[in-house]
Amino acid sequence: MPVPEVDLDFTREWIEFINPDDAGHMIRADLTWLLSRWTCIFGRGCHGITPGGSPDGCCSHGAFFTDSDDEKRLKESAKRLTPEYWQHYRKGFKNYTEVDDLDGEPARRTATEDGACVFLNRVGFEGGAGCALHAQALRDGVHPLEYKPDVCWQLPIRRDQKWHKRPDGTKVLLDVIAEFDRRGWGDGGHDLHWWCTSSPEAHTGSQAMYLEYGPELTALIGAPAYEELARLCAARARRGLVAVHPATAAAIRKRPGRKAASTEPGHAEPLAPPES
Template identity: 55%
Template sequence: MEFPEPAPADPDAPPELVYRCDLTWLTSSWTCVFGRGCAGIYAERPDDGCCTLGAHFSDAADERRVRAAVRRLDAGTWQHAREGRRGGWTEVEEGADGPVRKTRVVDGACVFLNRPGFPAGAGCALHSLALAEGREPLELKPDVCWQLPLRRTYRTVERPDGTSYLEVTIAEYDRRGWGEGGHDLDWYCTGNPEAHVGAVPVFLSMAAELTELIGAPAYAELARHCEALTGRRRMLPLTVHPASRGARR
């Protein structure tokens, strides 16, 4: 489904921004099942979820936001606080396009992952800090962490008359989104019925994340289309995500 930018500066001009959204994914019943059925991306580390590899920062601003949050963590909320303070909580990995900064991996998983048995609870220390402060986790976590499994991509579309517009796509970050490495994942949530057990569809459960990605006016328009689709779903069975359909069975 596509729709132009809501309330453009010049409503009579051709749209300069168009949103292209995968409603099959956004109306699916996927939900994060970390700690309640998540098998982890690697079979030998099921308790890590998708935190095994650490998180790559999208840019310097992303890292600065996380750094500000790290200052508010302590040994009571962050299992690896001592190691993170002493040895650092970032590292550099050589990527296809050069060095990439990311969160450090300690004992086989992200330095911010509190393991089972930690008194403050298992899971991301940054996520827990956000909830304790009454904030959205996206305000403290690396971009890649809070965006998954949403995927935002951009492309410039050329019109026949020589003009162009920016297309922003919001879709599922499925196994293929990881590139060739996706084939090495032992388990991945978006395509598994085990994770399609949400009480509400993705466009509602991830409303904060979608709003951050495309803005409040565009989210409102997206939600309107999703609500219209869910109301007609029995008439359009092909719009149901295969894993959601499998979960119902």
């Protein structure tokens, strides 16, 4: 049975800064999330988003495309796959994608087969279980974000982008970097069998989330902005995070022989606050 998830509403710390490389680009980031110890535990304890679907992780419904560039990336990536490494091998974009409904509008996504994404190799497949695109990227020596659909490599980071009008009438492009929690899925998110960002079982990473997802964050906001974000995250961690992610705090408390530690200045990692 999964460990109970933490509530969706809790205190968070945010930081806002201007991209050092672009005065018209502002980043607003959730430090509570980025300094959490979340890590992907696919195949290592992930309970899956559907009942009985733990081997499928969050790949049960396929992936909707964000734009034409996203579709083009998948077309090129799929050409690199062979039946040896892709269990449900298909040729042709329309054969491994399908049109579904998204927010009341028709939208294309990766097709599904036997209850999960067509690119997901099942447990027991000789070519290796897991995402065929992810594995091919590793074989080719590139980061998986270069081969996978946007939603797949961005999860569980949520990036909202909009123009922000200031009181003086000037505008900046605002990127909000936050946790993709159950609400990020819309109404259906509350019905998921399990979701990792709220689970202490997935907050067991060896480093803070902003480091583990460095390449993904760089792809989202650009290298100069990520470098500044990483500097600010490290500085906050040294001083001690006030609003620790409750799932990270719970995971720390459950470590064998580990007592909850304070967040006094000087700590190089986000720790749970002292118990009262």
